[in-house]
Amino acid sequence: MSTILFTNVHVFDGSGTARFAGEVRVQDNRIAEVARDGRTLARDGGPLRVIDGRGGTLMPGLIDGHAHLALGSTVEMINKPGDRSDAELALLVAHCARVTLDYGFTSVYSGGSASMHAEVVARKAFDAGWLPGPRMRTSSFERVPGGSMGLQVRFPGRAARTPDPAAAAAFVHEAADAGVDAVKFLLNGVSAFDAGSNRGEQFHADEIRAAGEAARSRGVWLTAHCYTAEAIRLALECGFRVLYHCTYADEAALDALEAAKDRVFVGPAPGIVEADLLRGPRFGIMAGDADRSEQADAAERLRHVGRELHRRGVRCLPGGDYGFPWNPVGSNARDIELFVEWFGYTPAEALHAATALGGQQMDMPDLGRVEAGCLADLLLVDGDPTADVSVLRDKARLKAIMKDGRLHKDDA
Ligand SMILES: [Zn+2]
CATH class of the missing domain: 2.30.40.10 (Urease, subunit C, domain 1)
Structure with missing residues (x-):
């Protein structure tokens, strides 16, 4: 004792x-x-x-609601994104976890991994106490249609292929078998890697419905990378619990999020938007003129969405995709500042979001x-x-x- x-x-x-x-x-x-x-x-x-x-x-202790420990970059070390073995990814998770804890974050909700297993094994070590790391809710790797392991950089959109609901359901079962808490789907693309693709839907509705059914049958949560009103609508319809970004939410999507506010959490992730704008080009990210204006527009829209969600009482969590070389783990508390600066939270409200609301998201009241x-x-x-x-x-x-x-x- x-x-x-x-x-x-x-x-x-x-x-x-x-x-x-x-x-x-x-x-x-x-x-x-x-x-x-x-x-x-x-x-x-x-x-x-x-x-x-x-x-x-x-x-x-602070809680990060949108963490990617397997991305590997911290304020101490840059890890160039690329293909890594599960073993190497587990070491990167361990490194990022220790830095996360050093900066006052004692819990993280994973926004997606590059591996199905690295976070699960790392968490075992953190919980047992022989490696330093935060409490964790773990995630599957980030699924794109037909995607395999590793970082995806092209997002052709759903119109380019025929629906495959069985594959989406199988992915959920595979993740549940691996022991993750949450299964992540990239419902929209990633403009940082493929300009304009944040606005493109990647999955057919039938696929996401099949994923929703599989997740309910296995007792795992679903997490959406979603930007557009259509992706938000689909995620809400299919029982997704955590919705990230939501940058292009229109009035109807904001209403739908508000109506679901007792069962969903939103991670608007302002940190990555600011980082893409300020530091991305130095790393070859969003360096072109069209990229720059897309991202500046996205920042404006996200400010509006963040303020609206706050006004409507939707539970939003700080956590902004830390782990990229231009947005390293260790700067996570910048998201709390951005809740104040961009979204109009008082400091106490932003801290409430980063603590008590985070506990709700972790499902640990x-x-x-x-x-x-x-x-x-x-x-x-x-x-x-x-x-x-x-x-x-x-x-x-x-x-x-x-x-x-x-x-x-x-x-x-
Ligand atoms: Zn993310």
Whole structure:
């Protein structure tokens, strides 16, 4: 039994309400007690470690709702995308996972892998505690029609081929057999690799319906890479749980997302849009004039969509495709800033999205909150992120990082 007591802290509990002065006691891997309004907690009972927070903020560990650990690039190392074996991908996942944790993210929801197995085996090691990494919801590799493993760079669109619902269902079964939590479909293309393809549907409706049926029968979640109103409509109809991007949602699509807000999560992923614009061309991504104007237009539309979803109370999660060389893992907290700058969230609302809402997306309601009985994933920050979320990007100001009751970082 281990007991750790955080004293002299301002607690942001994840709910979105103001910080309060208090103390928090952690027993093993759970938050045992929270004292508010300057009260103190008993110091007796079992071995006790006291961490003086020096007036900083104690908050839930951050949760990234759209992570790609297998992409492999971090603030410490660039990994040029390309074909990799499952073994190498598992090592890249382990590297990205450790960096993710170093920057205060104690949980990630995978937005897709390059392998069916790498995330599943890496998670086993993180959960067992012999490799450092966040809690994970794992994903299949990212399916395009007829696509094999590896990074897809061409997206000819669904009109170019005949529907194959059996193949879509078989993919879901294969992913479920591999033990993933979520199965990912690229309902639209990827303009960063194939200009204009964000607006092109890649799957026929019958294929996605077959995937939906298979997912329900196997108890796995479905995740959509979707930009267009048609792709959003199809994902909602077929029971997808997490929808990424949604950049070209029209009024009807926004209404449909709002109507489904109790069962879906949206990851608008502003980080990758900004990165494509600012740093993509240096890496040969979206460097042409047409690409540039497509992306500038997409940024404008996403700002509108993000504001609308916020206004309508749709659960949106920070997480912006970190892992590409021009958008490396370790800068994940930039998405929280962009929720404030682009979508009009208050800092506390953006932090609520990155903590308590993330716990809902992870389907772990006792995650992402600082309350008695909740899981002990905590971040001690030198500063007040509810006044300025950008302090979270400064690694030196993350004084303690705790996952599952264990201190990954202990600089307090
Ligand atoms: Zn993604």
